[in-house]
Amino acid sequence: MKRRAWLKYAAGSVLLWAAGCANGKKQASVEKEKAAAAPEAEGVHTEEDEGVRISWIQDNAQERRMPNSLFQGADSALIQKLSPEGGVLASVSCFLVEKEGRRALFDTGVGAADSRLLQGLNALGVSPEAVDYLFLTHFHGDHIGGMMREGRVVFPKAEVYASQKEYDAWMQMPADKNAQVVKTMDAYRERLHLFAFDDVLPGGVKSLDGVGHTPGHTLYQVGNFLVVGDLMHGTALQLTHPEICASYDMDMPRAVKTRKRYLAYARSEGLTLAGMHFPPEGFIALK
Numbered sequence: 001m002k003r004r005a006w007l008k009y010a011a012g013s014v015l016l017w018a019a020g021c022a023n024g025k026k027q028a029s030v031e032k033e034k035a036a037a038a039p040e041a042e043g044v045h046t047e048e049d050e051g052v053r054i055s056w057i058q059d060n061a062q063e064r065r066m067p068n069s070l071f072q073g074a075d076s077a078l079i080q081k082l083s084p085e086g087g088v089l090a091s092v093s094c095f096l097v098e099k100e101g102r103r104a105l106f107d108t109g110v111g112a113a114d115s116r117l118l119q120g121l122n123a124l125g126v127s128p129e130a131v132d133y134l135f136l137t138h139f140h141g142d143h144i145g146g147m148m149r150e151g152r153v154v155f156p157k158a159e160v161y162a163s164q165k166e167y168d169a170w171m172q173m174p175a176d177k178n179a180q181v182v183k184t185m186d187a188y189r190e191r192l193h194l195f196a197f198d199d200v201l202p203g204g205v206k207s208l209d210g211v212g213h214t215p216g217h218t219l220y221q222v223g224n225f226l227v228v229g230d231l232m233h234g235t236a237l238q239l240t241h242p243e244i245c246a247s248y249d250m251d252m253p254r255a256v257k258t259r260k261r262y263l264a265y266a267r268s269e270g271l272t273l274a275g276m277h278f279p280p281e282g283f284i285a286l287k
């Protein structure tokens with residue numbers, strides 16, 4: 001069951017992040033009532049399911065399309081048929097999970113002058129200082145770019161989580177490829193936590209092997225939501241044809257396997273996908 005809800009973070013919550021939430025259902029119905037009176041800000045959309053509240057925050061200011069020329073692995077006629085406008089509607093997105101009084105941000109967008117992540121967080125009543133955890137799907141610039149602004153950290157209190165595999169792979173790359181990663185990880189060094197796939201992280205967030213797009217690409221499951229990072233760049237093509245890859249996928253055969261595996265998993269479990277390049281409003285429920 002999905003509930004659309006929007007409300008400001010309840011200040012003063014004494015519930016613990018790791019503890020169960022016995023009042024989840026009651027709270028959800030109260031929030032549902034409030035949601036009717038509170039319109040969502042532009043570029044923000046919140047869903048709630050079994051005590052997990054997750055908000056899509058669109059980082060891109062202008063409409064974003066992934067050009068058909070970016071995709072391969074299928075007949076160009078099929079790609080054209082599925083995407084007749086020449087580009088698939090997409091986004092650059094981040095997700096905020098609020099659970100038991102703690103806030104976790106999944107990826108941080110580009111960090112461009114017109115990036116809207118901080119505006120979106122503000123609309124949800126969350127300051128950068130109030131972000132407790134940062135979970136990174138991978139180290140491409142459109143995912144870690146928002147961690148720094150003018151050479152300083154944007155999230156001064158966040159504990160940062162990334163896969164050991166992703167970290168190791170990027171650290172071995174030449175300087176012309178990894179300069180942004182090295183600088184960013186160094187700035188957060190004292191709060192950086194590297195995990196192995198399948199580790200359960202704070203808040204019961206489960207890390208999952210999403211390798212293919214990058215060497216340590218990670219998916220995260222939170223309740224009935226699966227944060228899929230860059231599992232798909234063009235949902236209009238790849239949901240029905242997971243064999244199609246964007247040229248951004250660093251290991252394409254592995255990316256195809258990973259995509260097929262998690263789409264099947266999400267369908268069998270009835271999960272809702274949250275994707276960093278999904279079209280607005282960021283979620284796709286699979287049943």
Ligand SMILES: [Zn+2]
Nearest residue numbers: 140142230276
């Ligand atoms: Zn990306």
